[in-house]
Amino acid sequence: MADTNGTAFDIVVLGAGSGGYAAALRAAQLGKNVALIEADKVGGTCLHNGCIPTKALLHAAELADNAREGAHFGVHSTLDRIDMGGVNQYKDTVIGGLYKGLQGLIKSRKITVVEGHGKLVGQNAVQVGDTTYTGDHVILATGSYARSLPGLEIGGRVITSDQALTLDFVPKSAIILGGGVIGSEFASVWKSFGADVTIIEALPHLVPNEDVALSKAFERAFRKRGIAFNLGVRFQGVTQNDNGVHVTLEDGKSFDADLLLVAVGRGPRTSGVGYEEQGITLDRGFVITDEKLHTGVGNIWAVGDIVPGLQLAHRGFAQGIFVAEQIAGLNPQPIVESGIPRVTYSHPEVASVGLTEAAAKEVHGEDAVETLEYNLAGNGKSKILDTQGFIKLVRQKDGPVVGVHMIGDRVGELIGEGQLIVNWEAYPEDVASLIHAHPTQNEALGEAHLALAGKPLHAHN
Structure with a gap:
């Protein structure tokens, strides 16, 4: 004391x-x-x-x-x-x-x-x-x-999220180094504010820690919004002057923009x-x-x-x-x-909890995992909101749900039930028996579990 x-x-x-x-x-x-x-x-x-x-x-x-x-x-x-x-x-x-x-x-x-x-x-x-x-x-x-890369100095028109949060202007164009959560969220903001945005990601996909099905759908959505991205290629260098930055990649490509946002993670x-x-x-x-x-x-x-x-x-x-x-x-x-929920708050949102399909197969075996995708096109509230996406469930065959993965506007608000399902090791039949309010996006979780339990309502067998 x-x-x-x-x-x-x-x-x-x-x-x-x-x-x-x-x-x-x-x-x-x-x-x-x-x-x-x-x-x-x-x-x-x-x-x-x-x-x-x-x-x-x-x-x-x-x-x-x-x-x-x-x-x-x-x-x-x-x-x-x-x-x-x-x-x-x-x-x-x-x-x-x-x-x-x-x-x-x-x-x-x-x-x-x-x-x-x-x-x-x-x-x-x-x-x-x-x-x-x-x-x-x-x-x-x-x-x-906010980390940087070796030899990449922060200053001037090369910024991290710390400086990006205090900008008093919208850049006409921006290059974002890193396609994870932070980079994707700023790309979403600046595109909505009217900027031209290009993402550079060294790994094969945007939001690379997510289930690959979500990453691919996320890339399609960003492409549709006009957000450009270069995947699987490494950053080489940057020069800057009073007019902007010139960024070069190891594959020989180069880009010019007002700013370079370094979003390569946190140390x-x-x-x-x-x-x-x-x-x-x-x-x-x-x-x-x-x-x-x-x-x-x-x-x-x-x-x-x-x-x-x-x-x-x-x-x-x-x-x-x-x-x-x-x-x-x-x-x-x-x-x-694995029971901690994860959300990328972009447009569209990505939300997940538990194991990806690939991780589940590593843990439980290639033939011991079953998956299902429920398209939000069949969900009334998602239709009203004019959002597209899906819910992907990963379960052990004849066992509990071990992963819930979602993409679509506002799906981050659904992850609460998702983490209960995963952490309480619920079976699809357990969730299918619960009544979800209509019309809500939350209802899509219930319908996905109905389908996985073998009794789809608004989805085809």
Whole structure:
């Protein structure tokens, strides 16, 4: 418990992003005295430079598309211009409201917030400036940063998502290096805002971590929107001047644009914070832990983007809660990575949970997996929304559903039921017996399971 100087705690959390503040909130709820150390703002990347601001931009982009395409629905409107000052004001208002609410919540739980750069200086000690904070347990949650490629310097017209989120103009043209979640979301935003967009991806598909059927459908949708992409080719170099950037690829192709957005993933923020000096094992900068997120050193734990695996805010939340409950002696169930839902919030959206078809065949055997695709063309609400896509289910033959994969506008809102199906190891017959409201897109999940259970309603045998 706290000493007279207020520097000794039950738990010291280094980093106040999704994983760190979730750990602090849950630990305080369980009666622990917690110090939460943060060099910037509580809320971390997700709240200030990631999930929340990008989704605000994507909502503004959806409104731009609606204004431009309203005549299709009998609503005639014109899109005069994109006012990035107004868009950014809306984005910042959303962030500000959530930030204020988080600060109030942390204060109400009586968590001690320490502002400054923290460094692990012992197995139970974190130093901030001239002050050392000790804890019976230490939770490492220092998050991640926008990576670049070796030799590719960020600056000027070569930017990362950090700078892209604060642009006060819409680029006339943009090249995006990386076709994963971040690159695809910015491509979607800028195209809706009127920019010419080209994506360069070294792997064979866009959103390459998804089931290949979704990746191919996503590529068709982007192609239809006029978003260009080059797949399976590596970036070679870039030059820039006052007018823009000139990008060359290893296959000899070259492109010119106003900006180059580098969206090649995020790296763990573990340099210069004392981890290795205290015996913490790092692999390519990531903190190695056991399945209970313990580092193997003293009472030191790690959560969030610094732990190998999916770099998602909701994964960080879950890990933070999990570690706090372990420390409090509640013995929670370890987190299964494949059971974590994943969403790309572009137009169209991609949402998935569980194993892809290829991964399921690796785990269960080539002949032990069954799949089904349900086209959203048969779903009334999707028809009303004028969205195209499908739901793909992956199951063990005569066994539970092990993967739910979806593409189409707003399907991210369906992934909640999908993750229940996968995590509770439901059989198609179990889901088929549930009644889904009509007309909803959620109903498509029910119909897909009806079909997989051998009794399709609005789908052919």
